[in-house]
């Protein structure tokens with residue numbers, strides 16, 4: 001398969017490495033990077049199969065400014081919900097490309113480990129299962145690819161776990177113990193399932209790789225940027241300083257706000273996301289958030 005990766009951050013580069021094992025792959029980003037097979041944006045957009053690893057808050061602007069529809073198929077690699085509109089990525093991309101040309105990649109997958117060719121299992125979801133299978137077949141031997149037609153379920157799970165990962169970092173940063181972390185992760189899973197079901201997601205999606213799998217991974221590891229945001233909050237740092245120090249995307253931060261707004265609109269009970277939102281937006285003391293969650 002001939003494929004172009006757009007976005008050369010940590011995840012774009014890891015997917016470039018992974019797909020390069022079996023395919024002819026080029027990569028591009030908004031500024032030049034010294035990577036083999038780096039091409040211009042214009043050249044990348046000529047490819048029939050694209051992988052787009054641009055963060056959720058930036059993607060609409062990128063599509064408006066750069067995308068030219070030539071019938072390309074797109075594998076969306078970001079995990080997040082647009083804060084300004086509460087839109088899911090399938091809705092944003094759906095304004096530019098038919099749903100049957102869109103697929104989404106999710107599952108427990110730290111870029112650093114995919115980059116080192118360590119064993120990983122991922123899910124490709126699409127309403128077009130043939131397309132999902134085409135992308136899954138292009139994955140290297142060290143990645144087991146599953147397919148799923150529950151796009152909204154995989155999307156909600158991938159975005160939501162980043163918010164719970166922030167809470168996981170707070171929990172460990174405050175040294176609340178293993179019991180507390182297990183409670184947080186399992187209640188986080190219940191909460192994201194409830195939220196997803198309100199948008200038509202399938203319950204079983206949350207029990208699989210893209211849900212429980214990615215949640216367990218991200219909410220308990222310092223390899224996660226979102227988890228590290230939570231550690232910073234527990235240390236009493238300001239979110240602006242935490243993000244500057246991080247220097248990379250932490251999708252859970254804008255997604256917490258999107259969840260908070262969507263939950264209000266739809267009257268869904270999301271206690272953990274609400275506390276994460278309060279810590280991020282109102283500077284609420286993490287210890288008070290813990291007390292409020294236990295109360």
Ligand SMILES: NC(=O)C1=CN([C@@H]2O[C@H](COP(=O)(O)OP(=O)(O)OC[C@H]3O[C@@H](n4cnc5c(N)ncnc54)[C@H](O)[C@@H]3O)[C@@H](O)[C@H]2O)C=CC1
Pocket residue numbers: 007008009010011012029030053054055056058059061062077078079080109110111112247248249251
């Ligand atoms: N790093 C990881 O382990 C994983 C990341 N993801 C998701 O992939 C997405 C990207 O994350 P990373 O690559 O890790 O972040 P990163 O912080 O390493 O890189 C972000 C990339 O997006 C580009 N970008 C930012 N704003 C842009 C804009 N307006 N137009 C064009 N390009 C823009 C940046 O130039 C940079 O190359 C996020 O949604 C993240 O949640 C998903 C799975 C694993």
Ligand SMILES: O=C(CO)COP(=O)(O)O
Pocket residue numbers: 079107108109110111162165214217218223224225226227249250251
């Ligand atoms: O999505 C990820 C792993 O599956 C990466 O998580 P972070 O963005 O928190 O590092």
